[in-house]
Amino acid sequence: MKRIISLLTLFVIGCEKNIESDYIGYDCDEVISYYQESVAPILSNHCVGCHSGSSASGSLALDSFDGAVIGIMNGNVIHRINMETSNPLFMPLGSEKLSQQQLDIIQNFSELLCQ
Numbered sequence: 001m002k003r004i005i006s007l008l009t010l011f012v013i014g015c016e017k018n019i020e021s022d023y024i025g026y027d028c029d030e031v032i033s034y035y036q037e038s039v040a041p042i043l044s045n046h047c048v049g050c051h052s053g054s055s056a057s058g059s060l061a062l063d064s065f066d067g068a069v070i071g072i073m074n075g076n077v078i079h080r081i082n083m084e085t086s087n088p089l090f091m092p093l094g095s096e097k098l099s100q101q102q103l104d105i106i107q108n109f110s111e112l113l114c115q
């Protein structure tokens with residue numbers, strides 16, 4: 001339980017910190033619950049194997065709220081996951097394309113962040 005509370009605190013701080021950097025006007029509660037329920041499971045199943053910790057591929061860690069927000073807001077994640085699988089830059093590298101539903105979830109998340 002203690003661990004859950006500290007994780008939640010991290011998310012909240014992460015969200016508020018992003019707001020202060022003044023390029024976002026999103027609703028933290030909504031963004032955090034959408035991230036936890038829908039976005040994080042996709043990233044953790046398909047991306048985190050390569051994109052986590054200090055040696056993350058492409059220096060992009062997708063195992064934290066902040067990392068996901070940065071990668072999604074700067075457009076790189078959406079750009080890569082929507083490429084043709086034959087493109088060498090396609091992500092997830094070496095795997096199938098995400099399902100349309102998963103692509104939609106990540107797209108919706110970026111719209112929540114950028115509203």
Ligand code: HEC
Binds near residue numbers: 046047049058059098
């Ligand atoms: C098998 C390992 C692997 C998996 C799985 C993987 N990636 Fe990558 N990713 C890489 C490597 C290696 C690079 C660095 C080379 C490059 O840029 O293509 C990279 C680079 C990237 C970049 C460019 C870095 C940046 O900040 O612009 C993005 C964005 C990205 N990956 C997103 C994703 C997403 C989203 C997923 C899951 C849907 C994913 N990757 C899954 C290995 C992987």
